[in-house]
Amino acid sequence: MDASAARPFEGGTAQQMKRLLVLAFVSAIVATSCGSLGVLGGPSIKVGLVTDVGGLNDKSFNALANQGRLDAQSQLSVTTSVTESKKQEDYVPNLTTYAQQSYDLVIGVGFLMTNSVWKVAKQFPNVKFAIIDGAPANDKGDTENLPNVANLFFKEQEAGYLVGVIAGLMAKNKVGKATHNTVCSMGGIPIPPVDRYIAGYQDAVKTVNPSATILNGYSNDFVDQAKGKEVGLNHISKNCDILFQVAGGSGLGYIAAAKEKGVYAIGVDADQKDAAPGTVITSALKRVNKAVFDTVKAVKDGKFTAGDNFFSAANDGVGYGTLDPVVPSDIKSAADQALADIKSGKIKPKDTVQVKG
Amino acid sequence: MTATAAPSPTGPATAPSVRQPTSQWAQGPAIPVISVLAALVLGAVFVAISGKNPIEAYAALLLGAFGSPYDISETLVIAVPLTLAGLSVAVAFRTGLFNIGAQGQLLVGALAAGWTGSQFPDLPGVVLLPLTLLSGVLGGAAYGGVAGWLKATRGVNEVITTIMQNYFIVFVMHWLLQDGPMSAPNALGTPASSPIGAGAMLPIIIPNEIVPLSRLHAGILLAVLAVVVFWFLLWRTSLGYELRAVGLGARAAAQAGIDPPRRMVLVMAIAGGFAGLAGMIQVSGLFHRVYDGFSTGFGFDAIAVALLGKNSPVGITLAALLFAAFQRGGTIMQSNASISSHLVDIVEAIVLFVIAAETIVRAIASRRGTPAEAL
Numbered sequence: 001m002d003a004s005a006a007r008p009f010e011g012g013t014a015q016q017m018k019r020l021l022v023l024a025f026v027s028a029i030v031a032t033s034c035g036s037l038g039v040l041g042g043p044s045i046k047v048g049l050v051t052d053v054g055g056l057n058d059k060s061f062n063a064l065a066n067q068g069r070l071d072a073q074s075q076l077s078v079t080t081s082v083t084e085s086k087k088q089e090d091y092v093p094n095l096t097t098y099a100q101q102s103y104d105l106v107i108g109v110g111f112l113m114t115n116s117v118w119k120v121a122k123q124f125p126n127v128k129f130a131i132i133d134g135a136p137a138n139d140k141g142d143t144e145n146l147p148n149v150a151n152l153f154f155k156e157q158e159a160g161y162l163v164g165v166i167a168g169l170m171a172k173n174k175v176g177k178a179t180h181n182t183v184c185s186m187g188g189i190p191i192p193p194v195d196r197y198i199a200g201y202q203d204a205v206k207t208v209n210p211s212a213t214i215l216n217g218y219s220n221d222f223v224d225q226a227k228g229k230e231v232g233l234n235h236i237s238k239n240c241d242i243l244f245q246v247a248g249g250s251g252l253g254y255i256a257a258a259k260e261k262g263v264y265a266i267g268v269d270a271d272q273k274d275a276a277p278g279t280v281i282t283s284a285l286k287r288v289n290k291a292v293f294d295t296v297k298a299v300k301d302g303k304f305t306a307g308d309n310f311f312s313a314a315n316d317g318v319g320y321g322t323l324d325p326v327v328p329s330d331i332k333s334a335a336d337q338a339l340a341d342i343k344s345g346k347i348k349p350k351d352t353v354q355v356k357g
Numbered sequence: 358m359t360a361t362a363a364p365s366p367t368g369p370a371t372a373p374s375v376r377q378p379t380s381q382w383a384q385g386p387a388i389p390v391i392s393v394l395a396a397l398v399l400g401a402v403f404v405a406i407s408g409k410n411p412i413e414a415y416a417a418l419l420l421g422a423f424g425s426p427y428d429i430s431e432t433l434v435i436a437v438p439l440t441l442a443g444l445s446v447a448v449a450f451r452t453g454l455f456n457i458g459a460q461g462q463l464l465v466g467a468l469a470a471g472w473t474g475s476q477f478p479d480l481p482g483v484v485l486l487p488l489t490l491l492s493g494v495l496g497g498a499a500y501g502g503v504a505g506w507l508k509a510t511r512g513v514n515e516v517i518t519t520i521m522q523n524y525f526i527v528f529v530m531h532w533l534l535q536d537g538p539m540s541a542p543n544a545l546g547t548p549a550s551s552p553i554g555a556g557a558m559l560p561i562i563i564p565n566e567i568v569p570l571s572r573l574h575a576g577i578l579l580a581v582l583a584v585v586v587f588w589f590l591l592w593r594t595s596l597g598y599e600l601r602a603v604g605l606g607a608r609a610a611a612q613a614g615i616d617p618p619r620r621m622v623l624v625m626a627i628a629g630g631f632a633g634l635a636g637m638i639q640v641s642g643l644f645h646r647v648y649d650g651f652s653t654g655f656g657f658d659a660i661a662v663a664l665l666g667k668n669s670p671v672g673i674t675l676a677a678l679l680f681a682a683f684q685r686g687g688t689i690m691q692s693n694a695s696i697s698s699h700l701v702d703i704v705e706a707i708v709l710f711v712i713a714a715e716t717i718v719r720a721i722a723s724r725r726g727t728p729a730e731a732l
Contacts, residue, residue: 048692053653083692086684088651089643093431094688096570100427112547123570139552139645141541189535189548220535 045105047072047080047296048098050091052110055084060248060269061288065109065132068292075293076300091116099124105299107132107292111193115139121149128304130295132288133193135308145307150298152291155312156193157200158342159284160244161349162313162320163266164204165338166282167242169331170264172209176326177241177263184215184240186231186254188222188247190353197246197268197284200349204338214355215240218247225253232257242266244284255280264326271321283321290317313342389665389672392711393679400704404696414696421689422682428689430563430573434643436681437580438463438652441635442659443677444587445501445628447668449515451591452624453604458504458519459632460656461526462497466633468530469496471640471647472539474553482556489557490579490637497633498626500526505625509618515625523656534649541646548649559642574642583631588670590627600624632656661705664712680705 049069051062066082073080083094091113098106099120106127108117111134118136121129128148129136135151138144145151170178183205187194198216205212215235219227228250232243236257243258244266245251251268252275258265259279267275267283291311298304311317319339323332341347401411422432442459449456470493477485504522507513533539534548541551559574591597600620602610607617639652658680665679666672687701 053650081692081695083688084698086688086698087653087655088648089435089639090688092572093434093685094692096427097689097692100425100570141549141552220531 044078045296045300046101046103047078047105047107047299048101048103049080049082049107049292050094050098050109050113051082051084052091052108052112053085053088054110054248055086056082058249059272061132062109064270064286064288065107065292068289069107069296071289072293072296076297078296078300080296088112092119095120095129096123099127102127104128105130105296105304107295108134109288110134111191114143115141117149118144118146121146124148128299130292132291147306150295150304150306151308152295153308153310154193154286154288154291154317155310155349155351156196156284156286156318157203157349157351158313159286159318159320160197160200160202160246161204161342161347162200162318162335162338163244163282163284164201165208165335166320166323166327166331167201167244167266168205168207168209168212169334170242170281170327171205171212173328173331175328175331180213180239180241181209181211182213182215182239183209183242183244184217184235184238185244186216186228186235186247186251187218188250189220190218194246195353196351198244199351199353201244201284202354203350206354208334213239216353216355216357219250219254221250222248224250225256228253228255229257233261236261236263242281244268246284264324267321273322273324278324278326281324281327285319285321287311287317287319290315313339386667386672388712388715389667389676392665392708392715395711396704396707399707400700403703404700407696409694409696413694414690414700417690417694417696418683418686418701420686421693422686424689426568427571428685430568430571432678432681432685433577434572434574434681435684436677437576437642438635438639438655439658439662439681440580440674440677441583441631441638442655443662443666443673444583444670445497445631445635445656446659446663447666447673448587448591448600448631449624449628450663450668451604452600452620453607454505454508454621454624454628455516456501456504456519456625456628457516457660458501458522458656459628459635459659460654461519461523462501462629462632463636463639463652463656464526464530465500465629465636466493466497467636467640467647467652468526468533468539469493469633470557470637471550471553474557474641475539475551475646478552478554478557480554480556485554485556486559486641489553489641490634493633493637493640494630495633497636498630501629501632502622502626505622508625509621515621527650530647531649534647539647550647552646553640557641558645559638572643574638576638576642579634579638583634584670584674587631587673596623632659658705661709665708 054062056062056066069080072078085091085094095106107130109132114134114137117129117131118138125148130150130152132152135143136146136149167183171181171183185198185201187198202214205214217231219231221227228247232254241263243254245254246268255265255276259276264281265279267280269286272283273280404411404414423429445459446456470489473492474489504515504518507518508515539550541549559576562575563571563573599615602615603617603620611617640647662676662680666676683701687698690696691698
């Protein structure tokens with residue numbers, strides 16, 4: 001079985017090498033199975049993370065989820081591992097493999113996996129699952145909650161609101177290069193998590209700076225930087241001097257446009273200050289790492305909750321990232337005040353986009 | 358590779374014998390086997406450099422691909438589209454054309470099959486499944502045929518056109534599924550088509566009692582059938598003889614009364630048909646709807662599959678199985694042995710490199726006048 005792929009190629013030296021390889025494989029299998037016996041003794045739980053096709057180096061979603069996994073591994077002494085999905089075809093088998101190996105918790109990253117998690121979770125009622133940014137969806141595409149699946153959602157509008165306060169006040173006070181009182185944003189595809197960010201952002205700008213001009217656009221893509229840049233240059237030509245991107249990789253092009261034209265940008269999901277230092281004034285943070293960590297901890301403590309779990313300002317699930325030195329301290333105080341007000345429930349950022357175009 | 362295989366009018370006029378499949382097969386396997394072994398050894402060096410144990414890595418790879426009935430069935434699920442796309446590349450190769458467009462043809466096949474399957478969801482399976490299959494094959498064939506037609510009538514290099522076609526269909530697919538005519542109102546948060554009817558689905562062929570959760574569907578039978586068709590077409594029909602004759606020397610073939618341009622259109626359509634079938638199978642067998650951005654990369658891995666398999670039916674099947682085992686085993690290796698699944702990409706790249714090097718060596722040898730075997 002082990003060398004079946006090579007079997008029909010029978011040849012002198014090849015055959016000998018094959019025998020050697022088989023021998024090596026067999027001894028290795030024996031060696032690894034002995035090694036894993038030691039791990040089985042511990043009381044700790046096992047957690048498997050399955051990335052979407054973005055992979056571990058996306059500097060965003062998957063990378064943050066993996067960070068949460070590593071934090072959980074070191075701080076909660078649980079056993080974890082990660083599988084990168086290369087194709088959409090891989091989601092179901094990757095989730096299934098963890099479930100078959102009796103993992104206690106299997107986490108799927110991203111809304112692309114809603115149907116795959118539904119499929120697999122139904123087959124393994126004793127394994128707990130979690131989806132970042134999604135709820136299990138049946139084959140018809142309808143949400144169908146399962147008793148063993150936690151849906152990890154974020155209140156993106158709160159993160160959007162915080163950076164909106166910063167952008168709105170920067171424009172109002174004409175800080176640095178923000179001279180046109182025009183703030184803009186660009187989404188990838190108009191799906192709910194993207195639009196919630198933009199809704200909160202616009203809500204804040206309208207609140208702190210009602211006279212500001214607000215523009216919004218979509219790159220219709222989450223990967224292609226060129227498309228993001230095109231929207232960015234278009235926005236800048238219409239006097240935008242603060243550009244908030246909600247478009248993953250495509251948004252990096254939006255930031256690049258801001259850098260090229262010497263205006264400001266705001267990052268998303270992860271702290272993107274390194275994408276263009278001096279251009280990125282802050283980032284709207286979605287702490288996927290915290291969601292992963294908290295879910296692992298909940299499973300370990302026997303407090304796992306199926307169904308919708310929200311990560312918001314109240315539980316530090318969202319926030320704003322590193323501020324560039326150009327942002328004055330009074331604007332930072334305003335953002336911190338907004339954060340406190342959101343936590344206390346005094347401010348409830350809107351979650352529907354008002355300025356679409 | 359392209360330079361030596363392209364059937365330009367100035368190509369090799371002295372064509373080797375067309376009747377040589379068996380002898381070629383007999384002397385073929387040595388190089389692929391050596392290239393795979395060399396790649397595994399070099400891959401092991403990379404693993405060792407990154408501070409891990411290569412034997413542990415390969416053991417995890419092997420167990421991931423074949424360690425349990427479920428793993429084997431998953432490996433076969435990947436091997437199906439790889440084999441079909443490999444046939445697509447190989448049939449063009451045999452005629453001296455370089456089909457880089459298997460990926461695009463696969464997506465067209467998937468879209469066509471998905472459209473038919475979701476448009477008439479209430480038709481009974483005996484009608485809908487053949488219709489869906491036909492849509493996939495014809496969709497891919499039409500798309501491939503365009504590249505062949507441009508080559509035959511305008512002399513446009515098929516490498517360029519098929520690459521452009523790959524990009525083109527990605528964007529068309531994006532539009533169709535996101536807000537175009539095929540987009541489903543309720544699509545799981547990602548651009549996708551409506552689900553296909555139950556009659557358009559390929560059944561799972563392994564009962565749940567034998568291999569729980571197996572996704573292995575009847576598409577594997579279609580793939581096996583396609584391999585037989587490929588062999589029969591090329592080596593048991595006069596058309597196949599003509600195609601191979603064009604591949605070995607277009608000028609010589611023309612002298613013998615074969616019309617190379619017409620054969621080019623036909624063979625690119627056949628190539629597209631194989632790839633289109635792969636796309637149809639992914640829709641009917643696995644997803645039951647068309648997702649934007651699915652099946653990435655099969656058409657490109659297929660080039661490696663065809664090269665490693667020496668464009669022969671048995672070789673392609675084995676190479677597809679090997680690459681499928683790499684892909685399936687690679688993900689398990691990452692989760693169970695904490696070794697990046699990109700090791701598999703490295704190994705695949707080295708396999709290709711060694712095979713390409715062989716081609717270069719032969720080309721140099723033939724230039725020096727040493728008798729070189731036909732590629």
